[in-house]
Amino acid sequence: MFSDEIVTLATQTLQMARDKGLHLATAESCTGGLIMGALTEIAGSSDVVDRGFITYTNRAKMDMLGVTAETLRLGGAVTRETAIAMAVGALKNSSSNIAVSVTGIAGPTGGSEEKPVGLVHMAAAMRDGKILHEKHLFGDVGRSEVREATVIAALKLFMRAMS
Secondary structure, X not given: OOXXXXXXXXXXXXXXXXXXXXXXXXXXXOOOOHHHHHHHOOOOHHHOEEEEEEOXXXXXHHXXXXXXXXXXXXXXXXXXXXXXXXXXXXHHOOOOOEEEEEEEOOOOOXXXXXXXXXXXXXXXXXXXXXXXXXXXXXXXXXXXXXHHHHHHHHHHHHHHHHO
């Protein structure tokens, strides 16, 4: 179901969380649960995986993660600010130590000159207050490819945040 690269990264992410005694959460928009799916594809993941939020709509981002209407109104769903608010909201609404969020434009439609297809913002939030953000421009390479590249980048962000 998932590529060898994703399975390897998911396995490494889970082991790193296990070694550090951490629990993980995700807040996903453009990936629709693929990051959590990659993590839970690995047997035994329940010892470190807490929960995942699939917040595809702005309403879901507000209702489930506490993203403010103001944040969404000012920049839209695909911004640094929204990604950070999603990660922080996932942390607040879970018993996890670390949460990673992704929000982007997978395509083939929905892009603009300012926010092209393939743009993804992601963030990691930790209980100690540490926040990381990444902006990726994967390009208009196809919906599946953008989503796969996002899963790979998010798993790497989990590990970066834990190190």
